[in-house]
Amino acid sequence: MDVMERLRPSSYDEAARMLHEASARGNAAVVGSGSRDAWFPPARNPVAALDSAALCGIVRYTPADLTICVRAGTPLADVQAALGRERQRLPLDPWPQGTVGGLIASNDNGPLRTRWGGVRDALIGVRVALPNGEVARFGGDVVKNVAGYDLTKGYVGSAGAFGMIVEATFKVQPQPARSTCTALTGTLDAVATAWRTLRERALPFAAVEVVRTEDRWTLYALAEGDSVVVERLVRECGEAARTTGCATREAPPDEAAEHARKPAGARTWLRVGIPPAQTASMLASLAPDQHAVARPWVGIVEIFGEALGESDLTRILRDAVEARGHAHLRQADDDLRRLLGWWSIEQIEGGRTMFPMLKNALDPARHCNAGRTIYDQSE
Structure with missing residues (x-):
């Protein structure tokens, strides 16, 4: 990202002041750890970029309350480590190297979404530095914003469009x-x-994931709970294997995650959301050299390829649209980007209703992460 100045606030008030000053001069980019930068268009001619690296650490955590409050620059892995010491966890499992703020802004979810839901389900409050220089709190015991809505969920997947999550x-x-x-x-x-x-x-099941391993497919079913629940679910897997002719075994805890990672040589990464009933037909349409990971109970398919071309992607996008789904091209070379952009038109259309109202209330000058979000494509 080509910017004139990189800013690293160390307090919430400083973040709001820096964002306000940058917005007064032009467009301000809000960035996190950078692990998801390629998923979104570049900000339009930013005069400054604000990152949350110095806004790190746990604000408060009382295990008996089953809640934790953390600063946005805190790595998710650090949050899980702190919770683990009290035999608790945050049931979110995307890439652990990302920050909490980036997790919210990108709405990234992992396999545990199958049972426990995603970021929207776990998040109960946010504090945000706004372009007008104020620090606002949404959620928790402050339920309403000026428009009468709880904006906590509005920040999930907002990609920095409405201010900097702190x-x-x-x-x-x-x-x-x-x-x-x-x-x-x-x-x-x-x-x-x-x-x-x-x-x-x-x-x-806590998670259900399918991956292609060479010329075969493997279903990973994660059972969690007490011994009675886990043993019952394992028996159900065995019965399903017998009736379908699948081979079955107990898998090491990290095997599914290892197979689900983006292959090292993959230059293209497409994430598709479709009705769960359409998952099998989507997987069947893929070429043998296209690595695929699916969460069939929630209708997510991720496709990786070393040389996914325009015709491959166009066909997959068409299939997704026909299935009343949507797609996000998370990684691609410049030529494919120019041809296909970042999101399917259905997602862009979905941003037309809510985005203008929130943007008018929180960033009326349109200077916060301008051009970088799916919502900008809807205007």
């Missing part, structure tokens, strides 16, 4: 007494039948 409060949960990951491997048809069977039984 603090967040989450609800947390006890760590499970036991967890076991079962892997079912077979053809796509067999694996798809297995995940449909398990879903139809409304079984409380």
